[in-house]
Amino acid sequence: MTVQNEFTTHDAEILPTSPLVEFWNDTLAPKFVKYRHVLEGGLSRHSETVMPLLEIARGDHVLDVGCGFGDTAIAMANRVGPEGRVVGVDCCDAFLDIACNRPERRFAPNVRFESGDAERGLGVAQYDFVFSRFGTMFFSNPVAGLRSMRNALKPGGRMAHIVWRGRKDNPWLIAAGDIVRRYLPAPGADARTCGPGPFSMADEDTTRAQMVAAGFTDIAFQRIDAKVQVGRDIDDAVNFQLAVGPAGETYREAGAEGVARRAEIMLALSELFEGVQAREGGLWMDSSSWLITARAPR
Numbered sequence: 001m002t003v004q005n006e007f008t009t010h011d012a013e014i015l016p017t018s019p020l021v022e023f024w025n026d027t028l029a030p031k032f033v034k035y036r037h038v039l040e041g042g043l044s045r046h047s048e049t050v051m052p053l054l055e056i057a058r059g060d061h062v063l064d065v066g067c068g069f070g071d072t073a074i075a076m077a078n079r080v081g082p083e084g085r086v087v088g089v090d091c092c093d094a095f096l097d098i099a100c101n102r103p104e105r106r107f108a109p110n111v112r113f114e115s116g117d118a119e120r121g122l123g124v125a126q127y128d129f130v131f132s133r134f135g136t137m138f139f140s141n142p143v144a145g146l147r148s149m150r151n152a153l154k155p156g157g158r159m160a161h162i163v164w165r166g167r168k169d170n171p172w173l174i175a176a177g178d179i180v181r182r183y184l185p186a187p188g189a190d191a192r193t194c195g196p197g198p199f200s201m202a203d204e205d206t207t208r209a210q211m212v213a214a215g216f217t218d219i220a221f222q223r224i225d226a227k228v229q230v231g232r233d234i235d236d237a238v239n240f241q242l243a244v245g246p247a248g249e250t251y252r253e254a255g256a257e258g259v260a261r262r263a264e265i266m267l268a269l270s271e272l273f274e275g276v277q278a279r280e281g282g283l284w285m286d287s288s289s290w291l292i293t294a295r296a297p298r
């Protein structure tokens, strides 16, 4: 059995890296890797129930956009069987390193990982199914990114992406952000960011219009509610929130002011998590996403 241990890079030498891709690599990557147990564990709660229902058939060629640590790409590689293949693409090399070295990858020789910016093209008419779990909300130009995904599909091919629903249905990210904003100013217009952000596709009408503009048909939205683990314990949850998401962004952008107020912010966050449900070795909060399915025209 041949296992590819390194991912391929296909566009880095042609165009300068976009600021968003730089931000994922130089700022978010170490934080996401540190809190992989929270992120992969939580995000998988939003794919595990729908994954078996997706119209992926044995022998299909599948693309996983913004594949992160690679768990969904490998799960789909098992679905398509040895006669199918899966490509996981991500713009963050540290995530692809982890994806390439997952132990279960040894048993999925039909999956390949590639480094690339999805907004700059994903190939033309190569795939039967294009998937993304929480990867599309960060496109700087959502219609261009979604159009890349549609172009990558063969005529009549299917797509599914999972995106966060609105803030009020996602206290696991928002409650801590609101607390941190009581102590620190909101990030300014010049803040470095990972793109439009986790709630940029929460509005059904806007996202449907973007999908239509990108050329998709048969667009359907299905709500998924799930409890996600926000940390193993209170300390883990507090540190996770200060690293990623709206709380982390506010804290990071505040610089020295944030550091000066870190202790009182941590105390306030601890009080939030003291009131959160503890079970199965962790703290659990509500979250809610859309499963959006669509088709490329025939």
Ligand SMILES: C[S@@+](CC[C@H](N)C(=O)[O-])C[C@H]1O[C@@H](n2cnc3c(N)ncnc32)[C@H](O)[C@@H]1O
Pocket: 024, 039, 040, 043, 065, 066, 067, 068, 069, 089, 090, 091, 092, 095, 116, 117, 118, 119, 132, 133, 134, 135, 136, 138, 139
């Ligand atoms: C929230 S993470 C989700 C990762 C993974 N799909 C999961 O559910 O665990 C978003 C992912 O999208 C990737 N990403 C963001 N913008 C991208 C782009 N323009 N091209 C490729 N990947 C991108 C990030 O590097 C990151 O791995």
